[in-house]
Amino acid sequence: MDEVMADAIAKQLELFNRDYRDNVGIEHLQGRKLRDLRPHLTKEISGYFDLPDFFRDLPVIENSIEVIRELSERYEIFIATAAMEVPYSFAAKYEWLQEHFTFIPPSNIVFCGNKSIIHADFLIDDHASNFVGFQGQGVLYTAAHNVFVTGYPRVNNWLEVREFFC
Amino acid sequence: MDEVMADAIAKQLELFNRDYRDNVGIEHLQGRKLRDLRPHLTKEISGYFDLPDFFRDLPVIENSIEVIRELSERYEIFIATAAMEVPYSFAAKYEWLQEHFTFIPPSNIVFCGNKSIIHADFLIDDHASNFVGFQGQGVLYTAAHNVFVTGYPRVNNWLEVREFFC
Numbered sequence: 001m002d003e004v005m006a007d008a009i010a011k012q013l014e015l016f017n018r019d020y021r022d023n024v025g026i027e028h029l030q031g032r033k034l035r036d037l038r039p040h041l042t043k044e045i046s047g048y049f050d051l052p053d054f055f056r057d058l059p060v061i062e063n064s065i066e067v068i069r070e071l072s073e074r075y076e077i078f079i080a081t082a083a084m085e086v087p088y089s090f091a092a093k094y095e096w097l098q099e100h101f102t103f104i105p106p107s108n109i110v111f112c113g114n115k116s117i118i119h120a121d122f123l124i125d126d127h128a129s130n131f132v133g134f135q136g137q138g139v140l141y142t143a144a145h146n147v148f149v150t151g152y153p154r155v156n157n158w159l160e161v162r163e164f165f166c
Numbered sequence: 167m168d169e170v171m172a173d174a175i176a177k178q179l180e181l182f183n184r185d186y187r188d189n190v191g192i193e194h195l196q197g198r199k200l201r202d203l204r205p206h207l208t209k210e211i212s213g214y215f216d217l218p219d220f221f222r223d224l225p226v227i228e229n230s231i232e233v234i235r236e237l238s239e240r241y242e243i244f245i246a247t248a249a250m251e252v253p254y255s256f257a258a259k260y261e262w263l264q265e266h267f268t269f270i271p272p273s274n275i276v277f278c279g280n281k282s283i284i285h286a287d288f289l290i291d292d293h294a295s296n297f298v299g300f301q302g303q304g305v306l307y308t309a310a311h312n313v314f315v316t317g318y319p320r321v322n323n324w325l326e327v328r329e330f331f332c
Contacts, residue, residue, distance in 0.1 A: 078283050084272040090256035106250040107280040113273030117244050119285035119301060135285060 001081040001093060003126040003143040005068075005101075006058040009034075012048055019044075029144040049086045056092035060100050063158035069103055071165055079104055080118050082130070083111035124161060128152060139164065167247040167259065169292040169309040171234075171267075172224040175200075178214050185210075195310040215252045222258035226266050229324035235269055237331055244286060245270055248296070250279035290327060294318060305330065 002008040012034060013024055020041065028037060035042045048054055071077060079097060083089055090111060097109060115123065116133030123131065124139045128149050131138030140152040141161075155161045168174040178200060179190055186207065194203060201208045214220055237243060245263060249255055256277060263275060281289065282299030289297065290305045294315050297304030306318040307327075321327045 078280075080283070083277070084260075084275050087257070087260050087272065090260070090277070091253070094250075094253050094256070105279070106253065108283075109250050109279060110283055111249070111256070111277040113271070113275060114244075117246070117274075117276055117285055119283055 001079060001097075002055075002058075003061075003145075004124060004141045005061055005064045005079070006055065006096065007061055008049075008055070008058055009144065011054065011058055012045070015048055016041075016045065026144050031145065031148045033145050050088055052088045053092055055086075055089045056096055058096065061158065063162075065100060067158040067162045068101065070162065072103060075165065076108075077104065078108045078110055078118075078120060080110040080112055080115060080120075080123070082113060082115065082127075084113035122165075124155070167245065167263075168221075168224075169227075169311075170290060170307045171227055171230045171245070172221065172262065173227055174215075174221070174224055175310065177220065177224055178211070181214055182207075182211065192310050197311065197314045199311050216254055218254045219258055221252075221255045222262055224262065227324065229328075231266060233324040233328045234267065236328065238269060241331065242274075243270065244274045244276055244284075246276040246278055246281060246284050246286075246289070248279060248281065248293075249277035288331075290321070 009026065013026065016034060017023060024034065024037060035045045038045065068077060079101070081093060083093055094109065097104060110118065112118065115130040118134060121136045122139055123134050123136055124141050125131065126141045126143040126146055128138065128140055128146065128151065131152060138152050140146060140149060140154045142154060142156045155164055175192065179192065182200060183189060190200065190203060201211045204211065234243060245267070247259060249259055259277070260275065263270060276284065278284065281296040284300060287302045288305055289300050289302055290307050291297065292307045292309040292312055294304065294306055294312065294317065297318060304318050306312060306315060306320045308320060308322045321330055
């Protein structure tokens with residue numbers, strides 16, 4: 001979900017810049033995360049994800065709804081999200097999906113930790129670490145933090161996802 | 167989780183008998199569910215699962231903690247629960263696991279719907295329907311509702327699970 005369907009970084013930067021009168025932009029996060037840039041505030045930065053409603057109103061990544069809907073006509077789609085890292089996010093993530101991805105049945109939503117437990121042919125993810133132990137084909141979805149990662153097929157946006165699968 | 171690690175039926179019967187001055191016992195539920203026995207109250211019966219705290223204080227099924235801890239020394243254990251049927255249960259289920267199964271890391275907890283998404287060698291479950299599409303070996307854990315189900319290896323309690331795997 002995060003950085004693939006939901007723009008968590010946009011909201012994180014907005015809150016961070018407001019709270020610390022900083023001016024970090026996505027252009028400063030190429031190949032790294034906010035906590036790498038401001039290590040003395042690591043605890044505060046990860047604290048945003050513990051706010052119960054942080055995930056409730058994230059912006060939807062461009063074209064994700066349209067392309068996933070289209071793919072769902074040809075493929076069986078599951079949404080797998082590493083929610084166990086942020087247990088207070090469960091309700092907000094579920095409601096966000098119900099609001100924006102109305103065509104995904106709850107039976108096809110998975111809140112997990114280690115994604116090696118996922119049985120699927122493909123996994124579209126922004127973290128290559130999630131491909132470790134995954135038996136299918138990992139597809140790396142470009143996010144600022146992963147721009148220098150190699151070793152996996154890469155898609156830069158949802159139009160490229162459509163092209164990859166159709 | 168439910169009927170394998172957590173005794174949801176015990177609590178459901180307790181609440182039902184209290185609210186409807188009934189006297190249903192587990193002995194009346196052999197091969198069927200409470201809603202089959204009292205179909206005119208189906209909505210009220212399933213409503214118990216929507217109470218946010220229903221799952222928080224369920225009794226732990228006998229020997230499950232000890233045997234799962236023992237198995238976790240030889241096997242990689244994931245807890246997969248069909249939580250998407252009862253989205254208000256997320257927090258309570260998570261906290262219940264954190265309380266009783268302290269040795270299971272959050273990364274190995276999976277809240278899902280359709281269990282065909284689970285990639286594992288074995289799935290211990292009280293619902294044979296969860297074995298449909300599952301690529302590993304299903305192991306049916308005896309619960310009142312499934313006593314007449316055949317077609318899968320069956321374990322009647324956690325001591326039998328230990329025997330099956332060790």
